[in-house]
Amino acid sequence: MRLTQQANYSVRILMYCAAKRDEFAKVSEIARVYDISEYHLFKILPILVSNGFIITHRGRNGGLQLAKEPKDITLGEIIRAAEENFYLADCFDEGSYDCPLLSMCDFNQALNDALEAFLAALDRYTLADLTQKEGDMRSLLHISENGKAGQTAVN
Amino acid sequence: MRLTQQANYSVRILMYCAAKRDEFAKVSEIARVYDISEYHLFKILPILVSNGFIITHRGRNGGLQLAKEPKDITLGEIIRAAEENFYLADCFDEGSYDCPLLSMCDFNQALNDALEAFLAALDRYTLADLTQKEGDMRSLLHISENGKAGQTAVN
Numbered sequence: 001m002r003l004t005q006q007a008n009y010s011v012r013i014l015m016y017c018a019a020k021r022d023e024f025a026k027v028s029e030i031a032r033v034y035d036i037s038e039y040h041l042f043k044i045l046p047i048l049v050s051n052g053f054i055i056t057h058r059g060r061n062g063g064l065q066l067a068k069e070p071k072d073i074t075l076g077e078i079i080r081a082a083e084e085n086f087y088l089a090d091c092f093d094e095g096s097y098d099c100p101l102l103s104m105c106d107f108n109q110a111l112n113d114a115l116e117a118f119l120a121a122l123d124r125y126t127l128a129d130l131t132q133k134e135g136d137m138r139s140l141l142h143i144s145e146n147g148k149a150g151q152t153a154v155n
Numbered sequence: 156m157r158l159t160q161q162a163n164y165s166v167r168i169l170m171y172c173a174a175k176r177d178e179f180a181k182v183s184e185i186a187r188v189y190d191i192s193e194y195h196l197f198k199i200l201p202i203l204v205s206n207g208f209i210i211t212h213r214g215r216n217g218g219l220q221l222a223k224e225p226k227d228i229t230l231g232e233i234i235r236a237a238e239e240n241f242y243l244a245d246c247f248d249e250g251s252y253d254c255p256l257l258s259m260c261d262f263n264q265a266l267n268d269a270l271e272a273f274l275a276a277l278d279r280y281t282l283a284d285l286t287q288k289e290g291d292m293r294s295l296l297h298i299s300e301n302g303k304a305g306q307t308a309v310n
Contacts, residue, residue, distance in 0.1 A: 001238055001241055002156065002243055003156055003243050003266075005245075007156075015262070033255055034254065088158050090163065099189065106280070106284060106285045107170070107230070110277060110284075110285065113279075114274070114276035115273070117272040118269045118272055119269070121265075121271075122265060122266075125261070125265040129265075130260070130265065142255075
């Protein structure tokens with residue numbers, strides 16, 4: 001059982017933006033610090049924009065910025081938006097499956113309950129909780145105290 | 156986010172055995188009714204045996220039988236035993252990953268909490284709960300009232 005890379009990186013992109021505070025985050029910085037391709041990031045960004053998590057600013061001095069305070073973004077919201085689907089078993093994917101038990105099986109119901117519990121647990125964490133060790137995080141992400149990406153990240 | 160087929164079929168094999176009550180379930184019947192290969196089933200059965208869910212009986216009249224009462228097997232136990240791992244994100248897979256945030260990231264902690272909530276919800280269901288609509292289930296699985304597999308299942 002595993003989240004998609006899209007969901008995983010969505011959280012980490014938003015953590016990076018939170019660590020930058022009011023400075024704009026550059027896609028090139030994020031790609032470098034997490035060692036992923038910019039192409040991959042550009043596929044994920046529309047999800048984060050359309051769900052109201054980030055604002056993009058164009059131009060040479062542009063970049064990404066959180067659209068809300070970190071305390072107002074829950075981890076549950078991010079995962080719900082970024083995970084492609086929550087088809088825990090084949091029988092969640094209606095129409096593409098013909099298990100003989102489909103019409104009466106309570107396994108599906110049990111998995112739905114478990115999924116709700118999973119997401120409810122994530123709703124109890126905000127992006128602010130994930131980035132509270134801010135000094136450590138900024139150092140690990142090579143972000144200086146004024147929000148600028150350091151040498152390791154931009155070169 | 157999806158369970159492995161191994162976990163999914165483990166539950167369904169055990170549901171079939173529960174529906175057979177005291178009759179032995181044949182691998183050929185289970186393969187036929189769920190439309191999966193016997194090869195696939197034979198890969199899953201050792202997990203169900205070694206975790207104490209089923210007993211296998213050899214010989215022409217042999218087959219599979221639940222090792223415990225359905226009310227004494229929780230869905231959480233089955234999923235814990237049959238799911239290959241619960242590496243919800245790359246960072247769960249220690250040693251194979253070098254996210255710069257690894258040493259202080261609370262995302263990992265949040266996912267662990269969510270996973271515990273997921274499994275706790277599954278612990279509240281037993282195999283007896285999943286098979287309580289027994290009449291319907293036996294009919295859908297082509298098992299007659301005396302536990303014998305019907306024509307559709309064995310031919």
